[in-house]
Amino acid sequence: MVQRFRGLVGIAAIVVLASFVAGCKTSTSAGTQVDDAGIKTSVKAKLAADVKLSTLTNIEVNSTNGVVTLAGQVDNPDQKRMAADVARSVNGVVRVNNNLQVKNPS
Secondary structure, three states: OHHHHHHHHHHHHHHHHHHHHHHOOOOOOHHHHHHHHHHHHHHHHHHHHOOOOOOOOOEEEEEEOOEEEEEEEEOOHHHHHHHHHHHHOOOOOOEEEEEEEEOOOO
16 A cells, blocks of 8 residues: 555656646747847847937837847838838848838828
């Protein structure tokens, strides 16, 4: 009876450990997360450095697996296009989702 109880406790411990390990997994590796942080920083720096876009503080930049998403408002369609072009020029960017909204579309 004691042997059987020890066996059940051992199996239960293995199941709990396996569940814990599986629950700690993320969908992206640490390297990818670091790359995405670097991409986000680089895109923001390039947007700030661009003379025509330097005043655009309403642009939010996110990066997931190299896919950059731009969100916020810009003054005109040219700024929207230029912001996407700047984001595409950053190393590591796979694709740009340009969700920028034009304040006064013409």
